[in-house]
Amino acid sequence: MYGFEALTFNIHSGYLEAIVRGHRSGLLTAADYNNLCQCETLDDIKMHLSATEYGPYLQNEPSPLHTTTIVEKCTLKLVDEYKHMLSQATEPLSTFLQYITYGHMIDNVVLIVTGTLHERDVHELLEKCHPLGMFDSIATLAVAQNMRELYRLVLVDTPLAPYFSECITSEDLDDMNIEIMRNTLYKAYLEDFYDFCQKLGGATAEIMSDLLAFEADRRAVNITINSIGTELTRDDRRKLYSNFGLLYPYGHEELAVCEDIDQVRGVMEKYPPYQTIFAKLSYGESQMLDKAFYEEEVKRLCLAFEQQFHYGVFFAYMRLREQEIRNLMWVSECVAQNQKSRVHDSVVFIF
Amino acid sequence: MESSSSWSRALVQISPYTFSAIGIAIAIGVSVLGAAWGIFITGSSLIGAAIKAPRITSKNLISVIFCEAVAIYGVIVAIILQTKLESVPTSQIYAPESLRAGYSIFASGIIVGFANLVCGLCVGIIGSSCALSDAQNSTLFVKILVIEIFGSALGLFGVIVGIIMSAQASWPSKNA
Numbered sequence: 001m002y003g004f005e006a007l008t009f010n011i012h013s014g015y016l017e018a019i020v021r022g023h024r025s026g027l028l029t030a031a032d033y034n035n036l037c038q039c040e041t042l043d044d045i046k047m048h049l050s051a052t053e054y055g056p057y058l059q060n061e062p063s064p065l066h067t068t069t070i071v072e073k074c075t076l077k078l079v080d081e082y083k084h085m086l087s088q089a090t091e092p093l094s095t096f097l098q099y100i101t102y103g104h105m106i107d108n109v110v111l112i113v114t115g116t117l118h119e120r121d122v123h124e125l126l127e128k129c130h131p132l133g134m135f136d137s138i139a140t141l142a143v144a145q146n147m148r149e150l151y152r153l154v155l156v157d158t159p160l161a162p163y164f165s166e167c168i169t170s171e172d173l174d175d176m177n178i179e180i181m182r183n184t185l186y187k188a189y190l191e192d193f194y195d196f197c198q199k200l201g202g203a204t205a206e207i208m209s210d211l212l213a214f215e216a217d218r219r220a221v222n223i224t225i226n227s228i229g230t231e232l233t234r235d236d237r238r239k240l241y242s243n244f245g246l247l248y249p250y251g252h253e254e255l256a257v258c259e260d261i262d263q264v265r266g267v268m269e270k271y272p273p274y275q276t277i278f279a280k281l282s283y284g285e286s287q288m289l290d291k292a293f294y295e296e297e298v299k300r301l302c303l304a305f306e307q308q309f310h311y312g313v314f315f316a317y318m319r320l321r322e323q324e325i326r327n328l329m330w331v332s333e334c335v336a337q338n339q340k341s342r343v344h345d346s347v348v349f350i351f
Numbered sequence: 352m353e354s355s356s357s358w359s360r361a362l363v364q365i366s367p368y369t370f371s372a373i374g375i376a377i378a379i380g381v382s383v384l385g386a387a388w389g390i391f392i393t394g395s396s397l398i399g400a401a402i403k404a405p406r407i408t409s410k411n412l413i414s415v416i417f418c419e420a421v422a423i424y425g426v427i428v429a430i431i432l433q434t435k436l437e438s439v440p441t442s443q444i445y446a447p448e449s450l451r452a453g454y455s456i457f458a459s460g461i462i463v464g465f466a467n468l469v470c471g472l473c474v475g476i477i478g479s480s481c482a483l484s485d486a487q488n489s490t491l492f493v494k495i496l497v498i499e500i501f502g503s504a505l506g507l508f509g510v511i512v513g514i515i516m517s518a519q520a521s522w523p524s525k526n527a
Binding site for chain 1: 400
């Protein structure tokens with residue numbers, strides 16, 4: 001019953017909620033980012049990060065640091081925290097926590113399949129996979145030639161199996177099909193996650209609906225913009241949009257027929273929450289769109305922490321951490337390539 | 352003349368001692384339920400939050416103490432109520448005075464029990480939020496403590512009214 005979660009939530013999940021709120025207090029603040037942006041070399045970055053919670057993970061790295069090492073170690077910290085929480089969680093929180101990682105699983109699957117298509121070595125690809133999305137039989141993905149084999153050999157045992165029913169075709173895998181497969185899988189995953197949250201009810205359902213609806217709408221806009229000028233037909237494009245969110249169904253109808261960015265802007269400006277995002281961009285500019293979406297997402301994720309006794313804080317924390325890792329990667333790359341003037345182009349401050 | 356199977360007759364035939372005993376049981380039992388509920392709500396958040404911020408443990412035990420006080424109120428009232436029980440001769444058991452005494456002890460027990468139940472819950476939930484906020488920002492602790500103090504006053508109201516209620520429970524004297 002919505003409103004009375006406070007009475008029973010703490011029985012199973014009080015400890016973990018307190019832990020995740022403690023982790024949140026360790027996210028980097030604007031002052032940390034300002035320090036990092038002033039760094040001259042990657043070793044300076046390592047020194048600044050050793051004063052934050054990333055210290056123990058970076059201190060043993062030998063001196064010629066690469067940006068990939070920094071990102072890898074920071075991701076390792078996130079994975080350790082996630083595994084600790086997952087091992088302590090009971091149902092339904094454990095299912096919820098697992099749902100959060102299915103997006104990474106989908107990305108890993110697509111990465112390996114694409115890499116195999118381009119004749120890369122499987123081990124090299126496995127190293128590039130996101131650790132949160134690993135599953136046992138992931139290496140055998142390299143053997144599959146088309147989608148049916150992919151499903152039958154590997155994916156039927158994974159949690160992604162139910163998402164495949166919509167995208168099994170007999171066609172061979174090529175770049176276009178793989179992108180469509182990725183988006184179809186992600187659409188099925190988002191809808192499944194949304195239904196799961198609705199079943200949980202209460203504050204979790206309300207907060208997660210808002211966050212997932214924003215995710216669905218953002219993906220719809222990105223799919224539209226990325227498929228302008230490609231061979232993707234309008235119907236195919238419509239099929240990739242999720243069936244929930246602020247844009248469903250009328251916004252999707254209009255987005256499906258958009259042919260350039262200004263038309264997309266025209267569609268989105270009819271929705272007040274997205275009007276503010278698009279108002280920040282001047283006409284014809286689309287590079288800043290990603291950053292504007294990230295900023296809006298971060299704002300909504302921070303709001304999830306305002307309420308107690310729901311599972312949205314776990315999802316919000318994982319997403320905020322991922323945003324922080326993206327920020328660190330951008331700062332490290334700018335510093336490594338000596339382009340510090342562009343640092344503020346893509347860093348989204350969380351606090 | 353009421354029919355012989357009406358509810359009012361059935362209720363009136365229950366011994367006032369039954370009502371009194373149940374009242375005393377509810378006074379202590381439901382109070383302890385409220386206290387325990389409040390303590391686990393606060394305690395689980397406190398333990399988790401103290402991992403990142405160990406400094407909060409000693410101050411936030413106050414929340415647990417407030418919840419515990421609720422259980423103590425229940426014990427005190429139960430002891431007071433049981434001193435009010437007196438034996439009356441068999442002919443007097445269903446006299447109106449006896450029934451009145453029995454009912455007032457029962458009501459006192461319910462008042463105290465349920466007031467302490469919701470008080471314990473209230474203090475527990477606020478204590479949980481207090482621990483989590485204190486871990487992030489230590490200036491918030493005293494302010495949220497004020498809310499907890501108001502919450503624990505609810506239990507006191509219940510105790511006061513319960514004691515007043517049972518104070519006027521007088522069983523009929525032995526010579527009819």
